[in-house]
Amino acid sequence: MGHFTVVDYVIFAVLLAASMGIGLYYALSGGRQRTTQEFLMADRSMRCLPVSLSLIASFQSAVAIIGVPAEIYTHGTQYWFIGCAYVLGLLIPAHVFIPVLYRLRLSSAYQYLELRFSKAVRICGTLTFIFQMVIYMGVCVYTPAFALNAVTGFELWGAVLATGLVCTVYTTMGGLKAVIWTDVFQTIVMFAGQLAVIVVGVHQTGGVSEVWRKVWEGNRISALDLNPDPTERHTFWTLAVGGVFLMLSLYGVNQAQVQRYLSARTEKEAVRSCYMVFPSLQLALALSCVMGLVMFARYCGEDPSDKLGTSSRDAMVIYFVMDMLQGLPGLPGLFVACLFSAALSTISSAFNSLATVTMEDLIKPHFPAMSEARATLLSKVLAMSYGLVCLAMAYLTHLMGDSVLQVALKIFGMVGGPILGLFCLGMFFPWANSVGAVTGLGTGLSVSFWIGIGSIISHSSGTKPLPPDCSSSFLSGNTTTVTQLSALSNVTLSFYSLSYMWYSAFNCFTVIVIGLIISFLTGPMKEQDVTPGTIYPLLGTLFGFLPARLKKKLCCVTPLGQTVFVISDN
Ligand SMILES: CC(C)(CO)[C@@H](O)C(=O)NCCC(=O)O
Numbered sequence: 001m002g003h004f005t006v007v008d009y010v011i012f013a014v015l016l017a018a019s020m021g022i023g024l025y026y027a028l029s030g031g032r033q034r035t036t037q038e039f040l041m042a043d044r045s046m047r048c049l050p051v052s053l054s055l056i057a058s059f060q061s062a063v064a065i066i067g068v069p070a071e072i073y074t075h076g077t078q079y080w081f082i083g084c085a086y087v088l089g090l091l092i093p094a095h096v097f098i099p100v101l102y103r104l105r106l107s108s109a110y111q112y113l114e115l116r117f118s119k120a121v122r123i124c125g126t127l128t129f130i131f132q133m134v135i136y137m138g139v140c141v142y143t144p145a146f147a148l149n150a151v152t153g154f155e156l157w158g159a160v161l162a163t164g165l166v167c168t169v170y171t172t173m174g175g176l177k178a179v180i181w182t183d184v185f186q187t188i189v190m191f192a193g194q195l196a197v198i199v200v201g202v203h204q205t206g207g208v209s210e211v212w213r214k215v216w217e218g219n220r221i222s223a224l225d226l227n228p229d230p231t232e233r234h235t236f237w238t239l240a241v242g243g244v245f246l247m248l249s250l251y252g253v254n255q256a257q258v259q260r261y262l263s264a265r266t267e268k269e270a271v272r273s274c275y276m277v278f279p280s281l282q283l284a285l286a287l288s289c290v291m292g293l294v295m296f297a298r299y300c301g302e303d304p305s306d307k308l309g310t311s312s313r314d315a316m317v318i319y320f321v322m323d324m325l326q327g328l329p330g331l332p333g334l335f336v337a338c339l340f341s342a343a344l345s346t347i348s349s350a351f352n353s354l355a356t357v358t359m360e361d362l363i364k365p366h367f368p369a370m371s372e373a374r375a376t377l378l379s380k381v382l383a384m385s386y387g388l389v390c391l392a393m394a395y396l397t398h399l400m401g402d403s404v405l406q407v408a409l410k411i412f413g414m415v416g417g418p419i420l421g422l423f424c425l426g427m428f429f430p431w432a433n434s435v436g437a438v439t440g441l442g443t444g445l446s447v448s449f450w451i452g453i454g455s456i457i458s459h460s461s462g463t464k465p466l467p468p469d470c471s472s473s474f475l476s477g478n479t480t481t482v483t484q485l486s487a488l489s490n491v492t493l494s495f496y497s498l499s500y501m502w503y504s505a506f507n508c509f510t511v512i513v514i515g516l517i518i519s520f521l522t523g524p525m526k527e528q529d530v531t532p533g534t535i536y537p538l539l540g541t542l543f544g545f546l547p548a549r550l551k552k553k554l555c556c557v558t559p560l561g562q563t564v565f566v567i568s569d570n
Protein backbone atom coordinates (compact mmCIF):
# COMPACT_ATOMS: atom_id res chain seq x y z
CA MET A 1 0.00 0.00 0.00
CA GLY A 2 1.13 3.51 -0.80
CA HIS A 3 4.41 2.94 -2.52
CA PHE A 4 6.23 6.12 -3.15
CA THR A 5 8.17 6.37 -6.37
CA VAL A 6 11.20 8.58 -6.89
CA VAL A 7 8.96 11.21 -8.51
CA ASP A 8 6.81 11.37 -5.38
CA TYR A 9 9.78 11.94 -3.14
CA VAL A 10 11.07 14.58 -5.54
CA ILE A 11 7.76 16.49 -5.49
CA PHE A 12 7.67 16.42 -1.71
CA ALA A 13 11.28 17.55 -1.52
CA VAL A 14 10.60 20.38 -3.98
CA LEU A 15 7.84 21.67 -1.71
CA LEU A 16 10.14 21.79 1.30
CA ALA A 17 13.03 23.24 -0.72
CA ALA A 18 10.86 25.91 -2.34
CA SER A 19 9.51 26.99 1.04
CA MET A 20 13.05 27.21 2.41
CA GLY A 21 14.10 29.09 -0.72
CA ILE A 22 11.40 31.73 -0.21
CA GLY A 23 12.52 32.08 3.41
CA LEU A 24 16.12 32.54 2.32
CA TYR A 25 15.13 35.06 -0.36
CA TYR A 26 13.40 37.32 2.17
CA ALA A 27 16.26 36.86 4.62
CA LEU A 28 18.64 38.32 2.05
CA SER A 29 16.52 40.85 0.16
CA GLY A 30 14.64 44.02 1.14
CA GLY A 31 15.70 45.20 4.57
CA ARG A 32 17.17 41.73 5.35
CA GLN A 33 14.87 41.31 8.32
CA ARG A 34 16.83 43.75 10.47
CA THR A 35 13.83 45.54 11.99
CA THR A 36 10.78 44.25 13.81
CA GLN A 37 8.68 46.33 11.39
CA GLU A 38 9.93 44.10 8.58
CA PHE A 39 10.14 40.81 10.47
CA LEU A 40 6.71 41.04 12.10
CA MET A 41 4.75 43.48 9.91
CA ALA A 42 6.26 42.92 6.43
CA ASP A 43 7.00 46.69 6.36
CA ARG A 44 3.22 47.27 6.02
CA SER A 45 3.74 47.06 2.28
CA MET A 46 1.72 44.05 1.11
CA ARG A 47 -0.80 44.01 -1.73
CA CYS A 48 -4.21 42.34 -1.54
CA LEU A 49 -3.62 39.20 -3.60
CA PRO A 50 -0.86 37.62 -1.50
CA VAL A 51 -2.60 38.82 1.67
CA SER A 52 -5.87 37.16 0.69
CA LEU A 53 -4.28 33.81 -0.21
CA SER A 54 -2.38 33.96 3.04
CA LEU A 55 -5.58 34.69 4.96
CA ILE A 56 -7.15 31.49 3.63
CA ALA A 57 -4.04 29.48 4.38
CA SER A 58 -3.91 30.46 8.06
CA PHE A 59 -6.86 28.34 9.14
CA GLN A 60 -7.05 25.88 6.31
CA SER A 61 -4.73 23.11 7.42
CA ALA A 62 -4.46 19.38 6.84
CA VAL A 63 -7.21 19.21 9.46
CA ALA A 64 -9.68 20.58 6.92
CA ILE A 65 -8.20 18.65 3.97
CA ILE A 66 -8.63 15.35 5.82
CA GLY A 67 -11.37 16.18 8.33
CA VAL A 68 -13.96 17.64 5.99
CA PRO A 69 -14.04 14.67 3.54
CA ALA A 70 -14.21 12.33 6.56
CA GLU A 71 -17.15 14.35 7.92
CA ILE A 72 -18.98 14.29 4.56
CA TYR A 73 -18.32 10.57 4.11
CA THR A 74 -19.69 9.80 7.55
CA HIS A 75 -22.55 12.28 7.96
CA GLY A 76 -23.44 13.61 4.51
CA THR A 77 -23.15 17.10 3.06
CA GLN A 78 -24.78 19.06 5.92
CA TYR A 79 -21.39 20.58 6.87
CA TRP A 80 -21.26 22.30 3.47
CA PHE A 81 -23.82 24.83 4.77
CA ILE A 82 -21.00 26.45 6.74
CA GLY A 83 -20.34 28.19 3.41
CA CYS A 84 -23.39 30.37 4.17
CA ALA A 85 -21.56 31.72 7.22
CA TYR A 86 -18.73 33.02 5.04
CA VAL A 87 -20.91 35.91 3.81
CA LEU A 88 -21.39 37.73 7.12
CA GLY A 89 -18.30 36.06 8.51
CA LEU A 90 -16.17 38.07 6.06
CA LEU A 91 -18.33 41.18 5.51
CA ILE A 92 -18.29 42.04 9.21
CA PRO A 93 -14.50 41.78 9.58
CA ALA A 94 -14.07 43.82 6.38
CA HIS A 95 -16.37 46.66 7.43
CA VAL A 96 -16.25 46.63 11.22
CA PHE A 97 -13.04 45.11 12.55
CA ILE A 98 -10.59 46.16 9.82
CA PRO A 99 -11.55 49.87 9.88
CA VAL A 100 -11.20 50.08 13.65
CA LEU A 101 -7.99 48.06 13.93
CA TYR A 102 -6.24 49.38 10.82
CA ARG A 103 -6.80 53.05 11.66
CA LEU A 104 -5.24 52.59 15.08
CA ARG A 105 -1.94 51.56 13.39
CA LEU A 106 -1.50 48.64 15.74
CA SER A 107 1.20 45.99 15.64
CA SER A 108 -0.71 43.45 17.65
CA ALA A 109 -4.47 43.06 17.86
CA TYR A 110 -4.19 43.03 21.65
CA GLN A 111 -2.75 46.53 21.69
CA TYR A 112 -6.36 47.50 20.96
CA LEU A 113 -7.39 46.09 24.33
CA GLU A 114 -4.95 48.34 26.15
CA LEU A 115 -6.11 51.41 24.23
CA ARG A 116 -9.74 50.60 24.93
CA PHE A 117 -9.45 49.14 28.43
CA SER A 118 -6.16 48.70 30.24
CA LYS A 119 -2.82 46.91 30.29
CA ALA A 120 -4.28 44.07 32.35
CA VAL A 121 -6.97 43.33 29.77
CA ARG A 122 -4.33 43.35 27.03
CA ILE A 123 -2.20 40.79 28.86
CA CYS A 124 -5.21 38.56 29.56
CA GLY A 125 -6.18 38.70 25.88
CA THR A 126 -2.65 37.92 24.76
CA LEU A 127 -2.26 34.96 27.10
CA THR A 128 -5.58 33.54 25.97
CA PHE A 129 -4.53 33.85 22.34
CA ILE A 130 -1.18 32.17 23.00
CA PHE A 131 -2.97 29.32 24.71
CA GLN A 132 -5.37 28.90 21.76
CA MET A 133 -2.70 28.90 19.07
CA VAL A 134 -0.33 26.61 20.92
CA ILE A 135 -2.92 23.81 21.26
CA TYR A 136 -4.17 24.36 17.72
CA MET A 137 -0.62 24.17 16.34
CA GLY A 138 -0.17 20.75 17.92
CA VAL A 139 -3.25 19.43 16.12
CA CYS A 140 -2.06 20.93 12.84
CA VAL A 141 1.39 19.44 12.84
CA TYR A 142 0.25 16.08 14.14
CA THR A 143 -2.69 15.44 11.79
CA PRO A 144 -0.96 14.94 8.43
CA ALA A 145 1.82 12.92 10.04
CA PHE A 146 -0.60 10.66 11.86
CA ALA A 147 -2.81 10.00 8.85
CA LEU A 148 0.12 9.30 6.55
CA ASN A 149 1.68 7.02 9.10
CA ALA A 150 -1.53 5.00 9.49
CA VAL A 151 -1.67 4.27 5.79
CA THR A 152 1.78 4.39 4.28
CA GLY A 153 3.97 3.71 7.26
CA PHE A 154 5.61 7.09 6.68
CA GLU A 155 7.64 7.64 9.86
CA LEU A 156 5.25 9.52 12.23
CA TRP A 157 7.67 11.51 14.35
CA GLY A 158 9.99 11.96 11.40
CA ALA A 159 7.22 13.75 9.52
CA VAL A 160 6.32 15.81 12.60
CA LEU A 161 9.95 16.84 13.04
CA ALA A 162 10.45 17.62 9.35
CA THR A 163 7.37 19.86 9.21
CA GLY A 164 8.13 21.58 12.49
CA LEU A 165 11.78 22.19 11.67
CA VAL A 166 11.40 23.33 8.05
CA CYS A 167 8.67 25.68 9.11
CA THR A 168 10.68 27.04 12.02
CA VAL A 169 13.65 27.70 9.77
CA TYR A 170 11.89 29.65 7.02
CA THR A 171 9.74 31.57 9.48
CA THR A 172 12.79 32.55 11.50
CA MET A 173 14.83 33.53 8.45
CA GLY A 174 12.31 35.34 6.31
CA GLY A 175 9.80 36.88 8.70
CA LEU A 176 6.23 37.78 7.75
CA LYS A 177 7.10 38.40 4.09
CA ALA A 178 8.34 34.83 3.76
CA VAL A 179 5.34 33.53 5.68
CA ILE A 180 2.91 35.32 3.35
CA TRP A 181 4.66 34.35 0.12
CA THR A 182 5.12 30.71 1.14
CA ASP A 183 1.41 30.76 2.00
CA VAL A 184 0.65 31.84 -1.58
CA PHE A 185 2.74 29.05 -3.03
CA GLN A 186 1.44 26.48 -0.55
CA THR A 187 -2.20 27.43 -1.12
CA ILE A 188 -1.78 26.77 -4.82
CA VAL A 189 -0.18 23.37 -4.12
CA MET A 190 -3.05 22.62 -1.74
CA PHE A 191 -5.71 23.34 -4.37
CA ALA A 192 -3.78 21.38 -7.01
CA GLY A 193 -3.52 18.30 -4.81
CA GLN A 194 -7.22 18.27 -3.94
CA LEU A 195 -8.22 18.82 -7.54
CA ALA A 196 -6.00 15.96 -8.71
CA VAL A 197 -7.60 13.55 -6.22
CA ILE A 198 -11.10 14.56 -7.31
CA VAL A 199 -10.39 14.25 -11.02
CA VAL A 200 -8.76 10.83 -10.69
CA GLY A 201 -11.41 9.69 -8.20
CA VAL A 202 -14.34 10.65 -10.42
CA HIS A 203 -12.66 8.99 -13.38
CA GLN A 204 -12.04 5.74 -11.49
CA THR A 205 -15.54 5.59 -10.05
CA GLY A 206 -17.08 5.78 -13.51
CA GLY A 207 -17.78 9.44 -14.15
CA VAL A 208 -19.73 12.28 -12.62
CA SER A 209 -23.18 10.74 -13.08
CA GLU A 210 -22.11 7.49 -11.43
CA VAL A 211 -20.68 9.35 -8.43
CA TRP A 212 -23.88 11.37 -8.19
CA ARG A 213 -26.08 8.26 -8.39
CA LYS A 214 -24.16 6.56 -5.59
CA VAL A 215 -24.06 9.49 -3.20
CA TRP A 216 -27.74 10.16 -3.86
CA GLU A 217 -28.74 6.55 -3.21
CA GLY A 218 -26.45 6.41 -0.21
CA ASN A 219 -28.34 9.36 1.25
CA ARG A 220 -25.24 11.57 1.44
CA ILE A 221 -26.83 14.68 -0.08
CA SER A 222 -28.29 16.26 3.03
CA ALA A 223 -31.44 18.33 2.92
CA LEU A 224 -31.48 21.69 4.67
CA ASP A 225 -31.84 20.70 8.34
CA LEU A 226 -33.83 23.47 10.04
CA ASN A 227 -34.09 21.70 13.40
CA PRO A 228 -33.69 24.50 16.00
CA ASP A 229 -32.34 22.11 18.66
CA PRO A 230 -29.02 23.64 19.79
CA THR A 231 -27.65 20.24 20.75
CA GLU A 232 -27.95 18.97 17.20
CA ARG A 233 -24.33 18.96 16.00
CA HIS A 234 -24.70 20.24 12.44
CA THR A 235 -27.89 21.95 11.28
CA PHE A 236 -28.42 24.97 9.08
CA TRP A 237 -28.62 27.13 12.23
CA THR A 238 -25.53 25.82 13.96
CA LEU A 239 -23.49 26.08 10.76
CA ALA A 240 -24.80 29.25 9.13
CA VAL A 241 -25.44 31.28 12.31
CA GLY A 242 -23.01 29.70 14.79
CA GLY A 243 -20.49 29.59 11.96
CA VAL A 244 -20.60 33.39 11.58
CA PHE A 245 -19.25 33.76 15.11
CA LEU A 246 -16.62 31.13 14.43
CA MET A 247 -15.57 33.08 11.34
CA LEU A 248 -15.55 36.36 13.29
CA SER A 249 -13.30 34.91 15.94
CA LEU A 250 -10.91 33.71 13.22
CA TYR A 251 -11.15 36.43 10.57
CA GLY A 252 -12.10 39.36 12.78
CA VAL A 253 -9.92 39.35 15.86
CA ASN A 254 -7.39 36.52 15.61
CA GLN A 255 -3.86 37.95 15.60
CA ALA A 256 -2.75 35.70 12.72
CA GLN A 257 -5.33 37.38 10.49
CA VAL A 258 -5.22 40.87 11.98
CA GLN A 259 -1.48 40.90 11.41
CA ARG A 260 -2.11 40.27 7.70
CA TYR A 261 -4.66 43.07 7.50
CA LEU A 262 -2.16 45.37 9.20
CA SER A 263 0.61 44.35 6.82
CA ALA A 264 -1.45 45.60 3.87
CA ARG A 265 -0.20 48.89 2.45
CA THR A 266 -3.59 50.64 2.72
CA GLU A 267 -6.86 50.05 4.51
CA LYS A 268 -8.58 49.63 1.16
CA GLU A 269 -6.13 46.91 0.22
CA ALA A 270 -6.84 45.13 3.52
CA VAL A 271 -10.61 45.27 2.95
CA ARG A 272 -10.19 44.06 -0.62
CA SER A 273 -8.09 41.10 0.53
CA CYS A 274 -10.85 40.15 2.94
CA TYR A 275 -13.36 40.21 0.07
CA MET A 276 -11.07 38.05 -2.04
CA VAL A 277 -11.03 35.40 0.67
CA PHE A 278 -14.70 34.67 -0.02
CA PRO A 279 -14.45 32.89 -3.41
CA SER A 280 -11.26 31.05 -2.48
CA LEU A 281 -12.66 29.84 0.82
CA GLN A 282 -15.81 28.63 -0.97
CA LEU A 283 -13.57 26.81 -3.44
CA ALA A 284 -11.58 25.20 -0.64
CA LEU A 285 -14.80 24.10 1.07
CA ALA A 286 -16.29 22.76 -2.16
CA LEU A 287 -13.15 20.81 -3.04
CA SER A 288 -13.00 19.09 0.33
CA CYS A 289 -16.74 18.34 0.36
CA VAL A 290 -16.66 16.91 -3.16
CA MET A 291 -13.66 14.82 -2.18
CA GLY A 292 -15.73 13.30 0.63
CA LEU A 293 -18.53 12.49 -1.82
CA VAL A 294 -16.18 10.89 -4.33
CA MET A 295 -14.69 8.84 -1.53
CA PHE A 296 -18.16 7.67 -0.55
CA ALA A 297 -19.05 6.75 -4.12
CA ARG A 298 -15.87 4.76 -4.36
CA TYR A 299 -16.40 2.75 -1.17
CA CYS A 300 -20.14 2.54 -0.69
CA GLY A 301 -21.05 -0.90 0.49
CA GLU A 302 -17.49 -1.93 1.28
CA ASP A 303 -16.15 0.06 4.19
CA PRO A 304 -12.37 -0.34 4.07
CA SER A 305 -11.90 0.44 7.75
CA ASP A 306 -11.61 -3.30 8.56
CA LYS A 307 -8.80 -3.68 6.06
CA LEU A 308 -7.12 -0.64 7.50
CA GLY A 309 -7.15 -1.85 11.09
CA THR A 310 -8.32 1.53 12.41
CA SER A 311 -11.79 2.98 12.63
CA SER A 312 -10.40 6.49 12.21
CA ARG A 313 -12.23 8.12 9.34
CA ASP A 314 -9.39 10.59 9.11
CA ALA A 315 -6.91 7.83 8.30
CA MET A 316 -9.42 6.44 5.82
CA VAL A 317 -9.25 9.59 3.73
CA ILE A 318 -5.54 9.02 3.20
CA TYR A 319 -6.19 5.34 2.50
CA PHE A 320 -8.68 6.36 -0.19
CA VAL A 321 -6.27 8.79 -1.78
CA MET A 322 -3.32 6.40 -1.80
CA ASP A 323 -5.50 3.56 -3.02
CA MET A 324 -6.71 5.61 -5.96
CA LEU A 325 -3.50 7.30 -6.90
CA GLN A 326 -1.48 4.10 -6.85
CA GLY A 327 0.28 3.50 -10.12
CA LEU A 328 0.03 7.16 -11.12
CA PRO A 329 3.58 8.36 -10.55
CA GLY A 330 3.82 11.78 -8.99
CA LEU A 331 0.23 12.03 -7.79
CA PRO A 332 0.71 10.46 -4.35
CA GLY A 333 3.61 12.87 -3.91
CA LEU A 334 1.45 15.80 -5.00
CA PHE A 335 -1.19 14.88 -2.45
CA VAL A 336 1.35 14.50 0.34
CA ALA A 337 2.72 17.89 -0.71
CA CYS A 338 -0.84 19.23 -0.55
CA LEU A 339 -1.27 17.97 3.01
CA PHE A 340 2.04 19.32 4.21
CA SER A 341 1.52 22.64 2.40
CA ALA A 342 -1.72 23.08 4.26
CA ALA A 343 -0.03 22.24 7.54
CA LEU A 344 3.09 24.36 6.94
CA SER A 345 1.13 27.45 5.97
CA THR A 346 -0.89 27.22 9.16
CA ILE A 347 1.96 26.62 11.58
CA SER A 348 4.11 29.31 10.01
CA SER A 349 1.30 31.83 10.59
CA ALA A 350 1.03 30.58 14.14
CA PHE A 351 4.79 30.92 14.80
CA ASN A 352 4.96 34.42 13.42
CA SER A 353 1.82 35.66 15.15
CA LEU A 354 2.90 34.11 18.44
CA ALA A 355 6.33 35.72 18.17
CA THR A 356 4.60 39.04 17.44
CA VAL A 357 2.28 39.04 20.43
CA THR A 358 4.96 37.78 22.79
CA MET A 359 7.26 40.56 21.63
CA GLU A 360 4.76 43.40 21.33
CA ASP A 361 2.46 42.62 24.23
CA LEU A 362 4.57 40.85 26.80
CA ILE A 363 8.21 41.90 26.32
CA LYS A 364 8.46 45.35 24.69
CA PRO A 365 6.26 47.16 27.23
CA HIS A 366 8.72 46.16 29.96
CA PHE A 367 11.86 47.07 28.03
CA PRO A 368 11.03 50.33 26.28
CA ALA A 369 14.71 51.06 25.72
CA MET A 370 15.50 47.85 23.86
CA SER A 371 17.44 48.45 20.65
CA GLU A 372 15.87 47.52 17.34
CA ALA A 373 18.60 44.98 16.56
CA ARG A 374 18.12 43.25 19.87
CA ALA A 375 14.32 43.26 19.54
CA THR A 376 14.57 41.68 16.10
CA LEU A 377 16.98 39.03 17.30
CA LEU A 378 14.67 38.29 20.22
CA SER A 379 11.68 38.01 17.85
CA LYS A 380 13.59 35.43 15.83
CA VAL A 381 14.47 33.48 18.95
CA LEU A 382 10.78 33.60 19.92
CA ALA A 383 9.63 32.33 16.52
CA MET A 384 12.10 29.48 16.88
CA SER A 385 11.07 28.65 20.45
CA TYR A 386 7.44 28.42 19.46
CA GLY A 387 8.56 25.92 16.83
CA LEU A 388 9.87 23.70 19.60
CA VAL A 389 6.73 24.22 21.71
CA CYS A 390 4.76 23.11 18.67
CA LEU A 391 6.58 19.77 18.60
CA ALA A 392 5.76 19.23 22.25
CA MET A 393 2.09 20.00 21.57
CA ALA A 394 2.03 17.48 18.74
CA TYR A 395 2.83 14.86 21.33
CA LEU A 396 -0.09 16.01 23.46
CA THR A 397 -2.47 15.74 20.49
CA HIS A 398 -1.17 12.22 20.03
CA LEU A 399 -2.66 11.43 23.44
CA MET A 400 -6.13 12.83 22.58
CA GLY A 401 -8.04 11.17 19.78
CA ASP A 402 -11.26 12.43 18.28
CA SER A 403 -12.16 13.53 14.78
CA VAL A 404 -9.48 16.14 14.08
CA LEU A 405 -12.00 18.54 12.55
CA GLN A 406 -14.06 18.48 15.74
CA VAL A 407 -10.98 19.04 17.88
CA ALA A 408 -9.97 22.09 15.83
CA LEU A 409 -13.48 23.57 15.75
CA LYS A 410 -13.82 23.03 19.51
CA ILE A 411 -10.55 24.85 20.20
CA PHE A 412 -11.67 27.77 18.00
CA GLY A 413 -14.98 27.98 19.87
CA MET A 414 -13.75 27.35 23.40
CA VAL A 415 -10.82 29.78 23.38
CA GLY A 416 -11.51 31.96 20.33
CA GLY A 417 -15.12 32.65 21.36
CA PRO A 418 -14.24 34.43 24.64
CA ILE A 419 -11.56 36.52 22.85
CA LEU A 420 -14.16 37.55 20.26
CA GLY A 421 -16.46 38.51 23.14
CA LEU A 422 -13.74 40.71 24.64
CA PHE A 423 -13.27 42.65 21.39
CA CYS A 424 -17.03 43.00 20.81
CA LEU A 425 -17.47 44.26 24.35
CA GLY A 426 -14.83 46.89 23.69
CA MET A 427 -15.92 47.94 20.22
CA PHE A 428 -19.69 47.98 20.50
CA PHE A 429 -20.39 48.83 24.14
CA PRO A 430 -18.88 52.13 25.20
CA TRP A 431 -19.94 51.64 28.83
CA ALA A 432 -17.82 48.52 29.31
CA ASN A 433 -14.91 49.12 31.67
CA SER A 434 -11.80 47.16 32.27
CA VAL A 435 -12.96 45.37 35.43
CA GLY A 436 -15.96 44.20 33.43
CA ALA A 437 -13.73 43.04 30.60
CA VAL A 438 -11.42 40.96 32.79
CA THR A 439 -14.31 39.42 34.74
CA GLY A 440 -16.20 38.78 31.53
CA LEU A 441 -13.23 37.03 29.94
CA GLY A 442 -12.58 34.97 33.07
CA THR A 443 -16.22 33.89 33.34
CA GLY A 444 -16.44 33.22 29.61
CA LEU A 445 -13.39 30.98 29.69
CA SER A 446 -14.57 29.12 32.78
CA VAL A 447 -18.02 28.41 31.37
CA SER A 448 -16.51 27.49 28.04
CA PHE A 449 -14.12 24.99 29.58
CA TRP A 450 -16.77 23.58 31.83
CA ILE A 451 -19.01 22.84 28.84
CA GLY A 452 -16.21 21.88 26.47
CA ILE A 453 -14.46 19.49 28.85
CA GLY A 454 -17.81 18.19 30.04
CA SER A 455 -18.73 17.32 26.47
CA ILE A 456 -15.42 15.55 25.88
CA ILE A 457 -15.78 13.51 29.07
CA SER A 458 -19.44 12.62 28.55
CA HIS A 459 -18.89 12.00 24.83
CA SER A 460 -22.14 13.69 24.13
CA SER A 461 -21.33 15.58 20.96
CA GLY A 462 -21.18 12.50 18.76
CA THR A 463 -23.94 11.78 16.32
CA LYS A 464 -24.71 8.48 14.73
CA PRO A 465 -22.92 8.10 11.41
CA LEU A 466 -25.00 7.34 8.36
CA PRO A 467 -24.73 3.72 7.20
CA PRO A 468 -21.71 3.27 4.89
CA ASP A 469 -23.89 1.59 2.32
CA CYS A 470 -25.18 3.08 -0.91
CA SER A 471 -28.30 0.98 -1.36
CA SER A 472 -30.09 0.96 2.00
CA SER A 473 -30.90 4.44 3.15
CA PHE A 474 -31.91 3.70 6.73
CA LEU A 475 -30.65 1.11 9.14
CA SER A 476 -31.84 0.75 12.71
CA GLY A 477 -29.84 2.71 15.26
CA ASN A 478 -27.25 0.78 17.19
CA THR A 479 -27.21 0.29 20.94
CA THR A 480 -24.63 2.92 21.85
CA THR A 481 -26.85 5.63 20.38
CA VAL A 482 -29.79 4.45 22.45
CA THR A 483 -27.81 4.65 25.71
CA GLN A 484 -26.52 8.07 24.71
CA LEU A 485 -30.04 9.32 24.09
CA SER A 486 -31.46 8.11 27.39
CA ALA A 487 -28.53 9.67 29.22
CA LEU A 488 -29.41 12.97 27.61
CA SER A 489 -32.50 13.29 29.78
CA ASN A 490 -30.10 14.41 32.45
CA VAL A 491 -30.10 18.21 32.42
CA THR A 492 -26.38 18.72 32.89
CA LEU A 493 -25.58 16.28 30.17
CA SER A 494 -27.82 18.11 27.76
CA PHE A 495 -25.89 21.26 28.59
CA TYR A 496 -22.69 19.41 27.73
CA SER A 497 -24.20 18.36 24.44
CA LEU A 498 -24.52 21.91 23.11
CA SER A 499 -23.29 21.71 19.53
CA TYR A 500 -19.67 22.84 19.32
CA MET A 501 -20.73 25.01 16.39
CA TRP A 502 -22.46 27.24 18.97
CA TYR A 503 -19.38 27.53 21.21
CA SER A 504 -18.07 30.73 19.62
CA ALA A 505 -21.42 32.50 19.76
CA PHE A 506 -22.29 31.26 23.24
CA ASN A 507 -18.91 32.12 24.76
CA CYS A 508 -18.85 35.49 23.03
CA PHE A 509 -22.25 36.37 24.56
CA THR A 510 -21.22 35.17 28.01
CA VAL A 511 -18.27 37.58 27.98
CA ILE A 512 -20.42 40.48 26.74
CA VAL A 513 -23.27 39.92 29.21
CA ILE A 514 -21.05 39.40 32.27
CA GLY A 515 -18.78 42.23 31.10
CA LEU A 516 -21.70 44.65 30.86
CA ILE A 517 -23.26 43.63 34.18
CA ILE A 518 -19.97 44.07 36.04
CA SER A 519 -19.29 47.35 34.22
CA PHE A 520 -22.62 48.82 35.29
CA LEU A 521 -22.09 47.62 38.85
CA THR A 522 -18.60 49.10 39.08
CA GLY A 523 -19.38 52.35 37.26
CA PRO A 524 -19.66 52.39 33.49
CA MET A 525 -17.03 54.07 31.35
CA LYS A 526 -17.71 57.74 30.51
CA GLU A 527 -17.57 58.91 26.94
CA GLN A 528 -14.73 61.35 27.48
CA ASP A 529 -12.58 58.57 28.98
CA VAL A 530 -12.84 56.27 25.99
CA THR A 531 -9.85 56.47 23.63
CA PRO A 532 -11.06 57.99 20.34
CA GLY A 533 -11.29 55.53 17.49
CA THR A 534 -11.68 52.43 19.63
CA ILE A 535 -15.49 52.29 19.41
CA TYR A 536 -17.51 51.22 16.40
CA PRO A 537 -20.85 53.04 16.65
CA LEU A 538 -22.82 49.84 16.14
CA LEU A 539 -25.74 50.59 18.43
CA GLY A 540 -26.11 54.09 16.99
CA THR A 541 -26.14 52.64 13.48
CA LEU A 542 -28.56 49.84 14.32
CA PHE A 543 -30.96 52.15 16.12
CA GLY A 544 -30.77 54.93 13.57
CA PHE A 545 -34.47 55.68 14.01
CA LEU A 546 -34.13 56.74 17.65
CA PRO A 547 -34.15 60.44 18.65
CA ALA A 548 -30.72 62.04 18.47
CA ARG A 549 -30.36 62.55 22.22
CA LEU A 550 -31.01 58.91 23.06
CA LYS A 551 -28.73 57.83 20.23
CA LYS A 552 -25.99 60.02 21.56
CA LYS A 553 -26.32 58.23 24.88
CA LEU A 554 -26.43 54.81 23.28
CA CYS A 555 -23.56 54.91 20.88
CA CYS A 556 -21.31 57.18 22.83
CA VAL A 557 -21.04 59.19 19.59
CA THR A 558 -17.25 58.97 19.36
CA PRO A 559 -17.07 58.53 15.61
CA LEU A 560 -14.76 56.03 13.98
CA GLY A 561 -11.37 57.72 13.74
CA GLN A 562 -10.57 59.10 10.32
CA THR A 563 -7.14 60.25 11.34
CA VAL A 564 -4.24 57.94 11.85
CA PHE A 565 -3.27 57.55 15.48
CA VAL A 566 0.37 56.97 15.98
CA ILE A 567 0.99 54.78 18.96
CA SER A 568 4.50 55.02 20.26
CA ASP A 569 6.10 51.69 19.45
CA ASN A 570 9.13 52.28 21.68
C1 LIG B 1 -11.94 27.67 9.47
C2 LIG B 1 -12.93 27.00 8.55
C3 LIG B 1 -14.14 26.63 9.33
C4 LIG B 1 -13.32 27.98 7.49
O1 LIG B 1 -14.10 27.34 6.60
C5 LIG B 1 -12.30 25.82 7.86
O2 LIG B 1 -11.17 26.19 7.23
C6 LIG B 1 -12.07 24.67 8.77
O3 LIG B 1 -12.90 23.88 8.98
N1 LIG B 1 -10.87 24.55 9.32
C7 LIG B 1 -10.55 23.48 10.18
C8 LIG B 1 -9.31 23.76 10.89
C9 LIG B 1 -8.10 23.51 10.07
O4 LIG B 1 -8.15 23.22 8.89
O5 LIG B 1 -7.02 23.56 10.66
Ligand code: NA
Pocket (backbone or CB within 6 Å): 056, 057, 058, 059, 060, 061, 062, 341, 342, 343, 344, 345, 346, 347
Ligand atom coordinates in the same frame (compact mmCIF):
# COMPACT_ATOMS: atom_id res chain seq x y z
NA1 NA C 1 -2.79 26.19 6.06
